[in-house]
Amino acid sequence: MEIKLTINGDSKKFEVDPSTRLIDLLRSAGYQGVKKGCDEGHCGSCTVLLDGQPILSCIKFAAQADGAEITTIEGMGTVNDPHPLQQSFVDKGAVQCGFCIPGMILSSKSLLETHPDPTEDEIKRGLDGNYCRCTGYVKQIEAVQSAAQKMRGGI
Template identity: 65%
Template sequence: MKKKTTGLEAVNGVFEISLGVNGAKRTFAVKNTEFLLDALRRYGYKGAKKGCDTGDCGSCTVIFNGKPALACLIPAFTAHGAAITTIEGLGTVRDPHPLQEAFVEAGAVQCGFCIPGMILSSKHLLDVNPEPSEEEIKKYLDGNLCRCTGYVKQIKAVKAAAKKLRGKGRVSGV
C-alpha cells in the first residue's frame, strides 16, 4: 500500500508544491516566506489583487478548497494539494460567468480592483444559498471592501445574478 505523504521538505527555502488552479494541475516553486497571493500573481493569475496584504480588504479572495479565502494570509506552501479557483477560472471576457455579467449590467463595477474578490465571494454565497436575502448578501460580502460604489449596486448585482442562476436551475459548480 502506498504510504500517504503528510509532509513536504523545502530545498534552500523553496517548496515545490502541486495544486489545482482553475481545474488545471500546476506545480509551483514557492519560497517559504511567500504567501499564496504573491505566488498566484507571479504565476500569472493577476486577477487576485493586493490591496492590503493583511487580510482586511478581500481583494485577494480566491476559492480555496471550496471556500472563499484570503490568499494574502495563506502561506504559499500550504496550498500543496489544494484546489483553487481564481477569477480567471470563473469566466472570461469571451465567456463570462452570470455573476460577472450581472456586475457589469448593474453598474456595480467602478474602479474594479475589488470586484474579482467580491464576485468570488458572491459565487460561493450563491452556491450555498441560491436565494439570499439582502441581509444575507451584506453579511457574506463584509470582507470585500470597496471604496467606490457604496456597495449599493453590487448588492443589486448579486440579487440579479441569483435570479438569473436560479432561472438556469443550477449554480455553476467550480
C-alpha cells in the same frame, strides 16, 4: 519545497519557499486578477476560493494550500462568455475602478453555492470582508440578487 495546486481546473506544480505567500505565487504565475490591496488581511481584494471557500491569499502561505483547488477570477468567465455574476455586476453598474471586484465575485460565487436565493442580509454577510472604495455597495447587492435569479433559471 514542491507543492501541487489545481488552479482553475489546471494541475500545477510549484517550487516555493516556505515563506512564499499564496497571493505572490498566484500573481507571479500570471493570475493578476488576484489583487493586492492592503496586503495585510483587511480589504478582501486578494480573495480566492480554496476548495470552494473564500480565503485571503495575502495572509496564506502557498505551502498551506498544497493539494488544494484554487479558483481565481480568471477561472470564472471570459469577456465573450462571462459568468452570470460577472455579467450582472456590469449590467447593474456595480463596477467602477474594479479593484475589489474579483474578490467580490468570488465571495459571491461561494455564497450562491450555499444560498441560491439569498436575502439582502445574507448577501451583506457574504460580502462583509470585501471592501469597496467606489460604489457604496447597493449596486453590488443588486448584482448578486440578479445573478442569483439568472442562475436559478428565473430570467
